[in-house]
Amino acid sequence: MSATIPARSTQTGPDMQEALRGGTLSGGRKAKNHVASGLMVLAFLAAAIPLVVMGASVVSQGYRAVLSGSWWTQPIPETGRSDLANNQNLSDLGFGTPSDAGASSSVVLGMAPAIVGTLLTVLGAAALAIPLGIMGAVYLHEYGKNNWLAKFIRFMADVMTGVPSVVMGVFIYTIWVLPRGVDGKSAWAAALALACLMLPIVVRSTEEMLRLVPDNLREASAALGTHTWKTTVKVVLPAAIAGITSGSLLAVARAAGETAPVVFVIGFVTTVNASFSGANTTLSAQIYGQQQAGGVLAQDLAWGAALTLVIIVLALTLIARRISRRFELS
Amino acid sequence: MTTYDHNDDTQTTTDSTAAAISGEAVTMPMQLAPPSAGIDSAERQGNAVEPESLPKVFNLEELQVYYGSHHAVRDVSMAVCANQITAFIGPSGCGKTTVLRCFNRMNDLIAGARVEGLLAYHGVDLYSAEVNPVEVRRRIGMVFQKPNPFPKSIYENVAYGPRIAGIKKKSELDDIVERSLVQAALWEEVKNRLKASALGMSGGQQQRLCIARAVAVSPEVILMDEPCSALDPIATSRIEDLMLELKSEFTIVIVTHNMQQAARVSDVTAFYSTEVNPDGDLRTGLLVEMAPTVDIFSNPSDELTEQYISGRFG
Ligand SMILES: Nc1ncnc2c1ncn2[C@@H]1O[C@H](COP(=O)(O)OP(=O)(O)OP(=O)(O)O)[C@@H](O)[C@H]1O
Numbered sequence: 001m002s003a004t005i006p007a008r009s010t011q012t013g014p015d016m017q018e019a020l021r022g023g024t025l026s027g028g029r030k031a032k033n034h035v036a037s038g039l040m041v042l043a044f045l046a047a048a049i050p051l052v053v054m055g056a057s058v059v060s061q062g063y064r065a066v067l068s069g070s071w072w073t074q075p076i077p078e079t080g081r082s083d084l085a086n087n088q089n090l091s092d093l094g095f096g097t098p099s100d101a102g103a104s105s106s107v108v109l110g111m112a113p114a115i116v117g118t119l120l121t122v123l124g125a126a127a128l129a130i131p132l133g134i135m136g137a138v139y140l141h142e143y144g145k146n147n148w149l150a151k152f153i154r155f156m157a158d159v160m161t162g163v164p165s166v167v168m169g170v171f172i173y174t175i176w177v178l179p180r181g182v183d184g185k186s187a188w189a190a191a192l193a194l195a196c197l198m199l200p201i202v203v204r205s206t207e208e209m210l211r212l213v214p215d216n217l218r219e220a221s222a223a224l225g226t227h228t229w230k231t232t233v234k235v236v237l238p239a240a241i242a243g244i245t246s247g248s249l250l251a252v253a254r255a256a257g258e259t260a261p262v263v264f265v266i267g268f269v270t271t272v273n274a275s276f277s278g279a280n281t282t283l284s285a286q287i288y289g290q291q292q293a294g295g296v297l298a299q300d301l302a303w304g305a306a307l308t309l310v311i312i313v314l315a316l317t318l319i320a321r322r323i324s325r326r327f328e329l330s
Numbered sequence: 331m332t333t334y335d336h337n338d339d340t341q342t343t344t345d346s347t348a349a350a351i352s353g354e355a356v357t358m359p360m361q362l363a364p365p366s367a368g369i370d371s372a373e374r375q376g377n378a379v380e381p382e383s384l385p386k387v388f389n390l391e392e393l394q395v396y397y398g399s400h401h402a403v404r405d406v407s408m409a410v411c412a413n414q415i416t417a418f419i420g421p422s423g424c425g426k427t428t429v430l431r432c433f434n435r436m437n438d439l440i441a442g443a444r445v446e447g448l449l450a451y452h453g454v455d456l457y458s459a460e461v462n463p464v465e466v467r468r469r470i471g472m473v474f475q476k477p478n479p480f481p482k483s484i485y486e487n488v489a490y491g492p493r494i495a496g497i498k499k500k501s502e503l504d505d506i507v508e509r510s511l512v513q514a515a516l517w518e519e520v521k522n523r524l525k526a527s528a529l530g531m532s533g534g535q536q537q538r539l540c541i542a543r544a545v546a547v548s549p550e551v552i553l554m555d556e557p558c559s560a561l562d563p564i565a566t567s568r569i570e571d572l573m574l575e576l577k578s579e580f581t582i583v584i585v586t587h588n589m590q591q592a593a594r595v596s597d598v599t600a601f602y603s604t605e606v607n608p609d610g611d612l613r614t615g616l617l618v619e620m621a622p623t624v625d626i627f628s629n630p631s632d633e634l635t636e637q638y639i640s641g642r643f644g
């Protein structure tokens with residue numbers, strides 16, 4: 001038998017090394033392999049370029065504001081108002097030359113109201129959307145399965161995921177803000193709009209995670225005389241908790257960055273309002289508003305807010321990963 | 331309603347079982363132990379005993395099972411007797427698992443599954459409207475083909491059922507866990523690592539853990555669906571020994587593909603087969619014959635059984 005493949009069975013030492021390195025591949029195949037690898041590296045670089053450029057410009061334009069000691073604690077300087085920034089020469093206002101506007105000592109750079117507002121709206125939205133979304137997913141996967149109601153909810157969730165976020169803003173503006181007049185705009189209204197946005201994401205991602213829990217665990221629990229709801233609480237949800245947590249936190253991160261649904265319903269403030277009622281502001285609203293306002297100081301505030309938002313979202317994402325890894329290990 | 335006394339001597343077993351499995355009673359399964367006191371230990375040894383002389387735990391009459399429009403099993407009539415091991419054998423797809431899962435209403439979990447005919451447990455029709463399937467499953471436990479421990483610690487796996495049944499006291503749970511693991515012949519191997527994850531055990535250990543978990547709620551019946559099919563011969567023989575030990579306390583129904591296993595452990599064997607439906611290519615399973623294991627293996631009365639046992643078909 002060995003006589004038919006002597007060349008291979010007798011390879012030893014350096015020969016075998018060469019063979020295992022792929023040295024026996026024909027030149028044509030090697031060349032194709034190199035070309036394909038090269039193309040893939042190029043594709044990766046092309047995909048990475050916008051990401052790197054964006055990250056670099058956000059950091060380079062925003063770091064001065066964010067690193068200034070007052071950024072996380074002080075109110076937003078009034079220059080955000082277009083009437084101040086647009087029509088006047090910046091040096092007249094004592095901002096120094098445009099190039100070092102952010103470092104100017106005469107203006108205290110601050111973003112505390114927007115940071116507080118962002119945390120408030122996102123927390124409120126998460127508190128509304130995550131429990132509701134998880135319960136909805138539990139209904140869909142553990143109870144409804146394929147009945148008409150479950151199918152209908154699943155379909156609506158898919159449609160809702162595709163609805164442009166601005167529509168959520170208009171919706172909350174119409175049903176919540178308008179009836180309340182001047183008091184209607186608030187962090188709570190923004191939280192409602194963001195919750196509408198998060199809900200379908202949480203429902204669908206949680207349902208995916210429940211689907212990954214093997215049925216034999218449900219059967220094992222049921223066979224011991226356990227009601228479905230208890231099986232869900234004691235076996236299914238604990239088994240899926242890592243995925244549910246990271247899915248929910250990603251929905252939170254996405255909501256934190258939303259602008260359109262927020263600017264409609266949150267109003268405008270420049271001082272910290274740590275309550276759900278009354279006008280408020282968020283980082284995304286500040287990025288939008290300051291950028292609209294124009295002027296160098298406003299631009300600096302916008303970049304600073306952008307970097308702050310990136311940092312917050314990054315932190316949320318890292319926490320999500322941490323949590324899912326911890327659950328996986330145990 | 332509060333004056334209703336379950337321990338009233340005038341009540342028959344059937345009445346209290348009916349009340350208990352419909353969820354009215356808060357009695358523990360233990361208190362519903364089978365009326366096995368009258369059987370002396372010599373009779374329990376099994377093989378020589380005439381099944382008719384033992385109390386019937388299950389009584390099936392013309393049981394039909396459908397999956398949607400597929401008539402999966404037809405006309406199963408049999409009796410399962412207390413403290414015996416009843417084996418189901420037959421070719422793949424003949425409905426052994428399907429019938430077994432009817433006994434504790436596990437088929438309820440499958441969308442489209444439907445059962446007709448009579449399946450009585452101590453005289454109570456398990457499929458009547460008042461019966462609560464959750465109560466049924468507390469009394470009739472199940473061990474699955476693939477070991478399926480929860481992704482929890484060994485201790486928590488065994489304590490799961492008792493906790494669900496409402497036992498909260500630590501000392502009581504500790505006792506149950508130890509007793510169940512001893513019964514499942516696993517205690518010596520795991521007593522020092524009860525807090526370790528059950529997923530870190532070998533397949534054979536996991537299956538014995540699943541048996542311990544089933545035993546922990548003190549069921550009257552344990553259903554086993556090919557419990558050894560994923561195990562090596564040594565683990566298999568341990569579980570077979572275990573079944574023979576457990577049979578003094580529990581009634582066991584086991585599905586197996588292993589003819590020697592059926593011959594070694596069971597008192598009664600039921601042989602199932604399939605027939606091709608005239609209308610369509612789906613098959614319907616049926617019970618060919620059921621008899622004491624010694625008779626089935628020495629002189630089967632049906633030709634199909636004989637062919638299957640001798641390995642010429644299936
Ligand atoms: N969940 C299900 N949904 C639909 N049909 C099913 C389902 N489970 C089993 N069946 C069908 O019922 C019939 C009997 O299946 P069953 O699993 O009871 O056979 P079995 O005797 O246990 O076979 P095996 O020895 O291979 O385990 C088969 O025709 C199968 O296709």
Ligand SMILES: [Mg+2]
Binds near residue numbers: 426427428555585
């Ligand atoms: Mg089977």
